[in-house]
Amino acid sequence: MTDPKVWIVTGAGRGMGAEITKAALAAGHRVVATGRDPQRVAAVLGESDDLLVVKLDVTQRADAGAAAQAALDRFGRIDVLVNNAANFYAGFFEETSDKQVRAQLETNLFGPMNVTRAVLPIMRAQRGGHVITITSLAGQIGLEFVAAYATSKFGLEGWMESLRFDVAPYGIRTTIVEPGFFRTELLVEDASTIWAELSIDDYAPRTAAAIPGWRTMNGQQAGDPAKLGTALVTIADLDEPPLRWVACADAVEAIEQKARDLLAQIDAHRQLSSSLAHDDAAPNSPRATAA
Known part of the structure; x- marks a missing residue:
């Protein structure tokens, strides 16, 4: 393997974040695993000399700064940042309130920006690092019933495509990860999924049909988060990692068609x-x- 690296993973208490953390640890790397509930993160990941669990709500810039400093204090550097934390506001655009759309952007778009702002000065000082941001198939293809979510993920794509020009002169690489449907907790209600709070008669029959469909999808997605975690460690260890990596066969097929x-x-x-x-x-x- 390559020399051990220091990773920061957001949203590490479940789903992709937990599996990415486990894969990085298994490969011999050191990981700062973060989440809004550090006790949950610790319970999921256990204990290791190579693991540091830190509280981080990505919408709070103070949390982001504290997590970056904690990584420096414990491990002395930051080599890989994985912007993974996200939630999912589902519903037709007109039924998704302005407050909900803004909340979606705060978590899924401005959240990764907050954490990256905290980490980039450290990577610039090192003259090296790798920023990996998990977007989505919905960051490349607009889908029905996900207008707010797709907006946040399309925004991440544009930000990351532009960020690479900013940071490349300092030895910092960037990778956009576009997963298809993985068997995570993203579709678990009250955990990551929030339905549109408004109701409009024209949309009512379609909304009534769509919500059960999304509910039944949970736990049936084809993608294996553990395999994604292992694959992402491989990507991060490449001398020339891709600027964009499409993850899972469903995403490959759909984005090729796009x-x-x-x-x-x-x-x-x-x-x-x-x-x-x-x-x-x-x-x-x-x-x-x-x-």
């Missing part, structure tokens, strides 16, 4: 799209020739 659809849509209107420049910017114009 790519084909995008290319087809571009090609269908290529002539119109390419006809919008100022006349003096045309390739054969006198100004273009002189340039």
